[in-house]
Amino acid sequence: QVQLQESGPGLVKPSQTLSLTCTVSGGPITSDFYYWSWIRQPPGKGLEWIAYITPTGTTYYGPSLKSRTSISKDTPKNQSTLQLSSVTPEVPGVCYCARVRYTSNFVYDYWGQGTQVPVSS
Numbered sequence: 818q819v820q821l822q823e824s825g826p827g828l829v830k831p832s833q834t835l836s837l838t839c840t841v842s843g844g845p846i847t848s849d850f851y852y853w854s855w856i857r858q859p860p861g862k863g864l865e866w867i868a869y870i871t872p873t874g875t876t877y878y879g880p881s882l883k884s885r886t887s888i889s890k891d892t893p894k895n896q897s898t899l900q901l902s903s904v905t906p907e908v909p910g911v912c913y914c915a916r917v918r919y920t921s922n923f924v925y926d927y928w929g930q931g932t933q934v935p936v937s938s
Contacts, residue, residue: 819843821914821929828935835904835934839897839914846895852917853890853897859910869917870897906936
């Protein structure tokens with residue numbers, strides 16, 4: 818059974834850079850059949866795609882946070898990492914990592930439970 822677990826710091830200050838990690842178990846992050854994605858839900862709003870990374874390491878970003886986001890993966894640790902600069906109390910909100918079966922109509926088939934890192938000075 819594939820499981821994804823997000824993790825991050827306990828607190829980050831406004832304007833700082835936030836680093837989140839998604840640890841994958843039950844399957845390799847190197848699989849040729851999946852992308853690995855990050856999605857967020859700002860306070861009081863719907864889900865918004867942030868970024869994903871392909872099996873070859875190519876990265877794609879959503880338009881709203883593209884200029885301050887970086888996604889990567891650590892294959893020995895079976896992890897995906899998201900870095901987001903210039904955070905605010907509204908950005909990013911709750912963040913989820915997910916596996917994307919891109920070979921089958923781009924289905925987001927497994928999700929983590931989500932994490933929200935407080936942004937406060």
